Structures are given as C-alpha cells and as structure tokens.
Amino acid sequence: MDLLNAVIVLLNYTVIPALTYGSQLALGAIFVTLIYGILRFANFATGDMMSFGTMFAVLLTYYFQSLGISFGILPTALLTIPFAIFMMILYMLTIDKFVFSYYRVKKSPPVQLAMVSVGVMFVTQAIIRIIIGPSDRRFLDGEKFILKATEFKEMTGLNEGLTIKSTQAITIIVTIILVSIMFWFLNKTKTGTSMRAYSDNEDLALLSGIDPKKVVLITWVIAGILATIGGILYGLDKSYRPFVYFNNMLPIFAAAIVGGIGNPYGAFLGGYVIAFAEIFLTYAYKRFFIYLLPESLEPNSMIQLLSTDYKFAISFSILVIVLLFRPSGIFEGKKI
C-alpha cells in the first residue's frame, strides 16, 4: 500500500507534469531544429514566435467567448488553433520575405542570420506588447480536470490522490498526433523527402530540380503549426504570459541540441530528456520517502536536490555537458 502511494506521489508530481512539459518543449525543439536543418540558422525568435501565435489564440478565445461559442468540455482555445496558425504562418512568411530571404539569397553565414533573428525577436516582442500587452492572462475554459485527487482517493482508497488536468491530457494527445503526422510527412511523402534532401545536400537538391522556394515555404508552414500549437498548449497549461516564452528558449534550444541539432527525432526526445531532468532534480522527495522508509528513517528535510529557482540552470548544464562531450547530440542515427 505504501509502495503504491509512493508511486502515485511520483506520478502525480513528476511523471505527468514532465510528460506535459516535455511535449511542449518537444514541439518548440522540433521547430528550432527544422529551421536550423533547412534554413540553416539558429532562430532566436523561436520563443517569441510561439508567443505571437498564442496571442491570437488568446484574443480569438475571448472573441469566441463573447459570441457565446464554446467547445463543450474542451477549451475554446482549441477551436481557435486553425485561425491562430494561419496568422502565425502569415507573419512568418512576411518576415521571411522582407528579412530572411535577403540574407538567404546573399548566402550570408549562419551567424549573420542568427543575429538577424535576434532583431526579429525584438520586433516580435514589440508587436506583442502593442497588441496584447505584457500582462498575465488565463484563457482556459471548459472542464479543468479529467481526474480529481478526491475522486481518485475514493476510487482506490489510497492516501495519495492522482490528478490529471485536462490540459495535461490535451497536451500529450495533441503532441503525439501532431508529431506522428509530421514524421509521416517528412518520411513518406515526396515533398517531405525533398525537404530532407534539401537539408542534407542543397546543391545536389537544386540539381535534382527541387524548388528551394517551395521547400522554404513548407518549412515555415510546418514551423508555424508547431510554434502555434506548442505555444497554445503551454499557455493553456500554465497561463499566457507573453514573455515567458522567451525564457523557454533555453530549455527548447537545450532539447534541440541534446537531440542533435537538425534531427527532429532527437529534438522530440530531447524535449522529454530536458523536462524530466528539470522536474526530477527540483522535486522535493520528502513525501515519496515517507511512504518508502520505516518511521525511524523518515526524512526531516525536503530532500530536494535543487531549488526550483535553478530549473533553467539544469537545462543550461545539460546544454554545456552535451556540447562538451557529445556535440552531435545523444541520439545516433538518421538526421532530418
């Protein structure tokens, strides 16, 4: 019984939140890695682009709510996804046309493009500030819990409750569906194969008749979908604070690099590696050990390896360790 309680504690406070957070990071990391693999630069506007897409979901959710449209027990924000994605892609393509394409045609070095993306980041932040402002917003509606702690306790008779928030379930399910479709597209379709070919060997791809403009367009479309959905899922789960997305870039980049930058499978798994590391290292295990150890050995401290304030330090440390010892990422095998 105690063992079961201990397992439930871990599930409730670490595994489920880490799976959720990991999914959100994974979407961002695939976005980073796609842009890096195909357009060949580190996009520092990643976080703010995710925020930009989410902003439209928030605004449209408010609008839909004012019209009385709802999605039943599911959050209204899910209905706004197609519109938010559309706006996001439109914004990305505009930026690409007026900013990135100039440097791409000039064949500027990747560092220059990365610097340009920092500029795009500032502009995007400014636009977000003008449109929605910096304040914290909740836009989650519908049923908040799939499983409440009290219900779980009644069902099982355990001391510990297991809570599953609807946002957690939605995040994990949506991520699995989205990522499966994307990998299917990249691996099984002609367009997807041509994108991987372009990423692998640009000159030969051009000689084979692959149209670089089409590849760039589709890359931004996929990036827009990933950024918007990733951003919305994160915003639903926590709350929409426009500039938190900028901070999330550290774990997102860490995930992309852990997985081997340019490799979407790696980025996907990297997201979970970072999330689990962050949560396992900052969780206070006191309650877990109370169930497992005999009373005489009961811990009187929190048994927390690191304070949660240091969670970004964890991503950063992983990033440094991977770059020092496995700069090509921890996952072997095929790249994008």
Next chain:
Amino acid sequence: MSFFQGNKMTAGYGDGPDIISSCSINVSRGEIVAILGPNGAGKSTAMKAMLGLLKLKSGSVSIDGDDISSLSPQDRVKKGISFVPQTRNVFAELTVRENLEIGAFLREDDINKVIEEIYELFPILKEKRSQIVGQLSGGQRQQVALGRALMIRPSVLMLDEPTAGVSPIVMDELFEHIIKVKETNVAIIMVEQNAKQALSISDRGYVLVTGENKFEGSGKELLKDPEVRRSFLGA
C-alpha cells in the same frame, strides 16, 4: 552536328579572368567523351559551363539543335542533361531508394519502373535499397550517384571525376558501369584524372590546356600521339 554541343565557350568565375576561352566540346548519343588536361586546365569549368552553373561570356550550348545557353541548370536538367558532381554527389542521410526518388523529382509518371531499371544496372543498389547512403562504401556511393543522375532518363550524362578517390578495382567496376550506361544510348561526357584508363573506354577525348582545346581525337589516337603521351600520360 552533334547531339550536345558547347561551341567556342568563354567563361570564368565572377569578374575573374577567363578560365576557358573559345573551348568547344561536343558529344553524340551513345558516345563517351573524356575531357583531359593538367590541373587548372579548365576541365571542370568547361563542364560546369555546359551545365549552366557558370555564365558564358561568349559562345553557346545547344542540345539536339536547340540553343540552351540562357537556361538555368534546373531547366537544363528538364531538357535531359544530368550531372554527377565530383564531391557531395549523393544525399548521405537518405536511403538508397530515397536518393533515386529524389533523382526522379521532376518526373510525374510512375517512377517504379525506372527504379527497377536502375536496380538492374546496379544490382548492389537493390540489395542495399533501404540503407542510409552514408553507410555505404565509396564505390557503392558512386553507383548511387550514377543511379540518381540516371533517374530522369537523361540523354546527356556529365561526370566530374567519377573515379576520384576510389580504389583501382572499384575504378574498373565503375568504368564498366559507365559503358553499360553508354549502351543505353546516352551521351556521356566525363572529366578524368586517370587519363589512360579514361581514354581506354572513351570514344573520343579532348585535351585542354589553359582553357583551350589543344588536342582532340579518338581514344586510340590520343593514346598513341607522342606529344599527348609525353605531356599528360607520363610515358
């Protein structure tokens, strides 16, 4: 008039000096033509000019009587001109089959038949079809590169040093494959360092020196020519 012709081509890189001047190369279907010459003679440049990777200052390129001097390399690919670069000539992160599929990117029809033909020409590719090309040996990679280029069913195939960096055994094998390709009525132009071997399988050869045609003739003639032998064949 030959099938694929470069007439009096003059070209260079950017604003730099002319690398080739008034250089002419032509090839008919079912013929192998070798371009030889010392380092820096402009062999690869002549080939790139014919492919459109480099702008001509004067002269023209034509295929089957059509002037294609102003077409981009991609448009020339659509005209049936295929090119195998010297380095980075495969998609190393893709499987063998995916490499072939990308080679046929411009084809709208069913490509399975063409892929079967390629497998017949290079049986090893069929065996390794789902392997990542980066894991294959040098000789196998060159076959993938040839196979990819053949997927558009080209009428002209241009090879830039196909045997650079492969062992002598593999080189013989590759030359055999090139002859097999020629027998499918393809016009082949190749730039080669291994002059003797190249001439032995070529119908004709051009020797370029400082960007100009210096000698030309059938493979046998060039092999026998004392001056060519002394300056380029090392005997």
